[in-house]
Amino acid sequence: MESSIQQRVTEIRKFNRFYTNIIGLVNQNVLESPYSLAEARVLLEIDAAATCTASNLAEILQIDPGYLSRILRRFKKDGLIETTKSMTDGRSQILNITEKGRATFRQLSDASSSQLIRLLELLPQGAQQTLVQNMAAIQDMLSGQTDTSITIRRHRPGDVGYIAYRHGVLYEKEYELDHRFEKYVLQSLIAYLEDPSRGEIWVAECCGAIVGFIGIVGISERTAQLRWFLIEPDFRGGGLGRKLVSTVMEYCQQKYYNHVFLWTFKGLDAARHLYQSFGFTLTEEKENDTWNNQLIEQRWDVMLGVN
Structure with missing residues (x-):
C-alpha cells in the first residue's frame, strides 16, 4: 500500500512540475505587459466584488498579506485602483477598480486567453475536450466533490x-x-x-x-x-x-x-x-x-x- 501511495505522490509531483512550466509559459506572455498572472487575478477579484477590502482579497486568494499589500500599492500608484474608507470599519479601506484598471485587466485577460488558445490549437478537438474534462475532475476530487465527476x-x-x-x-x-x-x-x-x-x-x-x-x-x-x-x-x-x-x-x-x-x-x-x-x-x-x-x-x- 505504501509503495502505491509513494508512486502516486511521485506522479503528482511530476505533473506539478510539468504544469508549472506550462503556466510559466503563459505567464511569460502576460509579462510582455508590466503585470503578472497573479496581479491580473487580484484585479479580477477587485472588479468582481461589490465591496472589497485587502483582508477579503487575502482570504479569497489565499495570498500572503505582505505580498498583496505590495501589489495594491503598485496598483494605486499606477491608477488601476482607488480606495475609500469603509463606512462600517474605519480601519479598513474599500478597493475599487478604475476605468484604467478595467482596461488593463482586459488586456491581461486577452493576452492570457490568446496564449491558451495557441496551446489548445496544438491538440485535436477530442483531446481538447478530454483535457478540460480531466481538469474539471481534478477540481471535483480535490474539493471533495468526487461524485460530480x-x-x-x-x-x-x-x-x-x-x-x-x-x-x-x-x-x-x-x-x-x-x-x-x-x-x-x-x-x-x-x-x-x-x-x-x-x-x-x-x-x-x-x-x-x-x-x-x-x-x-x-x-x-x-x-x-x-x-x-x-x-x-x-x-x-x-x-x-x-x-x-x-x-x-x-x-x-x-x-x-x-x-x-x-x-x-x-x-x-x-x-x-x-x-x-x-x-x-x-x-x-x-x-x-x-x-x-x-x-x-x-x-x-x-x-x-x-x-
Whole structure:
C-alpha cells in the first residue's frame, strides 16, 4: 500500500512540475505587459466584488498579506485602483477598480486567453475536450466533490461490445474465467440487442472513460433479471455500485416489475452486502464447471412492492 501511495505522490509531483512550466509559459506572455498572472487575478477579484477590502482579497486568494499589500500599492500608484474608507470599519479601506484598471485587466485577460488558445490549437478537438474534462475532475476530487465527476447515462452504440470486452478481461484476471465466459456474456448482450425494448443498460463515465455498467432485462410481464453489473477496480468502494443498482431498481418500479433476480458467484462479499441492502436474498446455489471448475453460482431474488 505504501509503495502505491509513494508512486502516486511521485506522479503528482511530476505533473506539478510539468504544469508549472506550462503556466510559466503563459505567464511569460502576460509579462510582455508590466503585470503578472497573479496581479491580473487580484484585479479580477477587485472588479468582481461589490465591496472589497485587502483582508477579503487575502482570504479569497489565499495570498500572503505582505505580498498583496505590495501589489495594491503598485496598483494605486499606477491608477488601476482607488480606495475609500469603509463606512462600517474605519480601519479598513474599500478597493475599487478604475476605468484604467478595467482596461488593463482586459488586456491581461486577452493576452492570457490568446496564449491558451495557441496551446489548445496544438491538440485535436477530442483531446481538447478530454483535457478540460480531466481538469474539471481534478477540481471535483480535490474539493471533495468526487461524485460530480461521474455521470450515469443510457447505453449508446458501441457500448455493448465494450461491456463484453471488459467482462472478458476482468473476469479472467480476477476469477480465472476463460474465453467461454466472454462468449456467454457476448451472447446474452446480442440477445438483448435483438429486442432492446425488453430492458435497459446504463453506463457510468468519469472524464469520458467508462468506469462501470449495469443492465436489466424483462423475463416476463412481472419478472426482470439484473445483468452485466461491473465496476472498474479503481472505482469500487466509492458508492458507484449503489447508484447503479438504485438506477435499476427505480426503473423496475417504473415498469411495474414485482420480482427481480440475478446470478452471481459465491465469494463476492461486497456485492452480496450491496444486494442484501436492496432486499435481495440468496435463493439458490449450484456448481458451474463451464468456466471454472471451482465456481459456485448463486441466485438472489427480491420481491418489489409494486401492485
